[in-house]
Amino acid sequence: MSFQPVKFYQTGTYTVGNRLLAAVDHSVQADPLRSNSINSGHRACQGCGEALGARYAIDAAMAESHGQLIAVNATGCLEVFSTPYPESSWQVPWIHSLFGNAPAVATGVAAAMKVKGKTDVRIVAQGGDGSTTDIGFGCLSGMFERNDDVLYICYDNEAYMNTGVQRSSATPPAARTATTMPVGAEPGNAFGQGKNLPEIAMAHNIPYVATATVADLRDLEYKVRKAMGIRGARYIHLFVPCPLGWGTAPHDTILMARLAKESGTFPVFEAEYGEVTGVLKIRRQIPVEDYLKPQKRFAHLFGKHARPDMVARIQAIADRNIRKYGLLEQGANSNAE
Amino acid sequence: MLKQTEGSKAVAEAIALCRPEVICAYPISPQTHIVEALGEMVKAGELTPCEFINVESEFAAMSVAIGASAAGARAYTATASQGLLFMVEAVYNASGLGLPIVMTVANRAIGAPINIWNDHSDSLSQRDSGWMQLFAETNQEAVDLHIQAFRLAEELSMPIMVCMDGFILTHAFERVDIPSQQQVDSYLPPFDPRQVLDPADPVSIGAMVGPEAFMEVKYLAHAKQMQAIERIPQLAAEFKQTFGRDSGGLIRTYRAEDAETIIIAMGSVLGTIKDTVDEMREEGHKIGVLGIISYRPFPLEQVRAALLHCRRFLVLEKSLAVGMGGIVATDVRMAVTGTGLKGYTAIAGLGGRAIPKSSLHKLFRQAEKEDLPPVTFLDLDWEAVNKQLERERLTRRSGPAAENMLHDKGIVSAKFG
Numbered sequence: 001m002s003f004q005p006v007k008f009y010q011t012g013t014y015t016v017g018n019r020l021l022a023a024v025d026h027s028v029q030a031d032p033l034r035s036n037s038i039n040s041g042h043r044a045c046q047g048c049g050e051a052l053g054a055r056y057a058i059d060a061a062m063a064e065s066h067g068q069l070i071a072v073n074a075t076g077c078l079e080v081f082s083t084p085y086p087e088s089s090w091q092v093p094w095i096h097s098l099f100g101n102a103p104a105v106a107t108g109v110a111a112a113m114k115v116k117g118k119t120d121v122r123i124v125a126q127g128g129d130g131s132t133t134d135i136g137f138g139c140l141s142g143m144f145e146r147n148d149d150v151l152y153i154c155y156d157n158e159a160y161m162n163t164g165v166q167r168s169s170a171t172p173p174a175a176r177t178a179t180t181m182p183v184g185a186e187p188g189n190a191f192g193q194g195k196n197l198p199e200i201a202m203a204h205n206i207p208y209v210a211t212a213t214v215a216d217l218r219d220l221e222y223k224v225r226k227a228m229g230i231r232g233a234r235y236i237h238l239f240v241p242c243p244l245g246w247g248t249a250p251h252d253t254i255l256m257a258r259l260a261k262e263s264g265t266f267p268v269f270e271a272e273y274g275e276v277t278g279v280l281k282i283r284r285q286i287p288v289e290d291y292l293k294p295q296k297r298f299a300h301l302f303g304k305h306a307r308p309d310m311v312a313r314i315q316a317i318a319d320r321n322i323r324k325y326g327l328l329e330q331g332a333n334s335n336a337e
Numbered sequence: 338m339l340k341q342t343e344g345s346k347a348v349a350e351a352i353a354l355c356r357p358e359v360i361c362a363y364p365i366s367p368q369t370h371i372v373e374a375l376g377e378m379v380k381a382g383e384l385t386p387c388e389f390i391n392v393e394s395e396f397a398a399m400s401v402a403i404g405a406s407a408a409g410a411r412a413y414t415a416t417a418s419q420g421l422l423f424m425v426e427a428v429y430n431a432s433g434l435g436l437p438i439v440m441t442v443a444n445r446a447i448g449a450p451i452n453i454w455n456d457h458s459d460s461l462s463q464r465d466s467g468w469m470q471l472f473a474e475t476n477q478e479a480v481d482l483h484i485q486a487f488r489l490a491e492e493l494s495m496p497i498m499v500c501m502d503g504f505i506l507t508h509a510f511e512r513v514d515i516p517s518q519q520q521v522d523s524y525l526p527p528f529d530p531r532q533v534l535d536p537a538d539p540v541s542i543g544a545m546v547g548p549e550a551f552m553e554v555k556y557l558a559h560a561k562q563m564q565a566i567e568r569i570p571q572l573a574a575e576f577k578q579t580f581g582r583d584s585g586g587l588i589r590t591y592r593a594e595d596a597e598t599i600i601i602a603m604g605s606v607l608g609t610i611k612d613t614v615d616e617m618r619e620e621g622h623k624i625g626v627l628g629i630i631s632y633r634p635f636p637l638e639q640v641r642a643a644l645l646h647c648r649r650f651l652v653l654e655k656s657l658a659v660g661m662g663g664i665v666a667t668d669v670r671m672a673v674t675g676t677g678l679k680g681y682t683a684i685a686g687l688g689g690r691a692i693p694k695s696s697l698h699k700l701f702r703q704a705e706k707e708d709l710p711p712v713t714f715l716d717l718d719w720e721a722v723n724k725q726l727e728r729e730r731l732t733r734r735s736g737p738a739a740e741n742m743l744h745d746k747g748i749v750s751a752k753f754g
Binding site for chain 2: 067068069070072079080083084085088090091092093094095096097098100101104105106107108109110111112113114115116117121138139141142145146
């Protein structure tokens with residue numbers, strides 16, 4: 001059964017206290033006994049979407065596994081800001097090996113637990129979009145294909161932020177990065193390139209694939225908990241805005257994630273064995289322009305040398321997402337609900 | 338139990354006796370038979386509990402082994418050649434993390450040109466990776482070294498490659514004494530990890546280390562290998578007590594006591610060298626052999642002591658430091674610093690080029706007479722090389738060099754050796 005968002009009287013916002021909910025529906029983060037798997041004091045930037053997303057995701061996984069969790073981390077922002085020895089934010093057993101091998105390391109950890117009969121211990125692997133969609137893609141596909149008992153979480157901030165904002169295969173068209181500069185006839189990242197990792201994951205026919213954003217942390221918790229209740233390879237693609245790389249205000253991280261979802265730029269859905277089983281509908285559709293404009297990485301599309309043609313192409317991509325996943329209440333794709 | 342068996346099969350049986358808990362398999366010749374045999378044992382329920390994982394690359398094979406070892410499981414994989422190179426980043430990572438993984442390297446050449454036959458270029462390219470490297474002379478020794486390797490690796494919490502010559506050993510059928518489970522169990526205790534991923538006692542493994550401690554961490558790896566210099570002979574002695582066989586150790590000499598000329602080598606070619614030396618001894622030549630079993634750590638003192646009384650030595654190696662000469666020879670020369678000993682290097686057997694006794698007889702006699710250049714390329718076809726060099730001098734677009742040289746030589750498979 002897919003998650004049904006509860007609509008509260010405070011229309012226009014999802015900020016609602018747990019006091020309005022039954023105890024069983026309280027969020028994991030609201031629990032004073034939550035695990036705090038990633039302690040405070042780490043070095044993430046102000047407004048980091050990844051730090052927020054990882055905190056919610058790992059705490060939810062800890063709650064669902066009753067504290068029996070091992071985390072594997074690819075090289076990247078999360079690894080760097082959470083650790084340098086002798087300090088570590090991790091309150092769960094945690095291993096970092098390389099940039100491109102987190103899924104395979106997780107497979108090894110899972111195999112060790114299986115062989116030792118510790119099947120109550122669950123494994124989460126995590127990485128950014130660079131390690132997930134590019135350098136670690138082979139290992140991820142292998143882990144999916146073997147249906148290894150691992151939940152992989154991709155924290156997608158749409159570029160290599162740790163190395164200084166270079167393009168990844170998750171970078172959106174027209175976005176400025178250090179390797180797709182806003183110069184030339186088609187400034188920013190090229191159109192017609194990039195990988196849709198959630199769909200590629202679905203093509204492996206693994207038990208569970210979901211997307212989520214840090215704008216809806218209850219939905220994230222729900223999806224992590226659901227994923228943890230399933231055995232085999234599972235994939236959650238979490239949209240985490242990056243103030244540094246995107247040129248947005250730190251206090252706008254959640255707003256950016258919401259606008260990405262509400263514009264149809266980032267479809268939020270879940271799928272089982274390759275079939276979409278649920279989508280989070282767009283609540284109030286906005287044009288992509290409203291999402292793009294606050295971001296300095298898209299500044300070259302507006303202002304003096306505005307490129308409405310490129311904005312229109314981005315709108316067309318969002319419109320296609322809306323059609324494909326049935327993101328609007330009316331005219332929703334029956335297959336997607 | 339004595340049996341007539343293939344080298345790979347014997348090694349697979351030895352690995353199974355060591356009770357590995359996670360085995361990662363990716364096919365690359367000539368190690369494939371080893372993991373094939375292990376896969377069959379796991380699937381048939383003969384090797385249990387054990388997870389046998391068919392991975393998508395050697396990079397994944399080493400990475401799965403890293404995860405398994407960090408989670409406290411005894412992990413094993415096997416590779417060769419391009420496969421070893423493909424996993425290099427993870428190879429360094431395994432030693433950096435101090436994970437006692439054991440890996441068989443079925444030594445094979447590195448391309449281009451692509452070549453599946455034996456030489457030592459692959460594991461020697463990982464000389465500085467922090468892994469120990471033990472070279473087997475025979476299939477019996479390959480079996481025995483694997484058992485010793487798990488013990489040593491886990492004791493020091495450092496990974497080990499057991500190197501055996503591809504095809505020459507892996508695919509050779511010969512008599513091998515496969516030990517009993519009871520013998521192996523009494524020699525090799527269960528894996529007791531120094532660090533482990535455990536929800537009951539969470540640790541962070543593999544975080545960043547800056548300039549303030551990186552050198553100390555790296556030195557520790559060196560210190561572990563220095564400890565291995567002490568432990569390898571002790572473990573070989575203990576092995577002899579349990580299994581009744583001399584196997585392993587740092588080095589092994591043969592007819593070297595009064596030798597004026599000593600031939601130094603690693604791996605299966607020592608057999609041919611010993612046969613040649615036997616024949617020369619019968620003719621009165623004062624010649625002997627020094628086999629190096631432990632390439633990393635390199636037993637500098639033991640090599641020096643073994644050479645001190647001779648007049649000259651020749652390192653015959655299946656590897657080439659392009660632009661320099663020998664790889665093993667460099668280490669040997671380091672060992673004899675200040676002795677004034679005459680040393681020669683022979684590069685031989687690259688890409689499976691046969692090393693026949695006839696060539697060795699000639700080479701060793703030249704060495705005795707000190708009538709050799711510092712670096713000799715055994716049985717190199719100078720005509721083919723010079724023709725190609727001339728072609729390149731005359732023509733800018735001279736084409737693929739390897740194809741040209743094979744055209745010049747004609748069909749050579751029939752002339753092998």
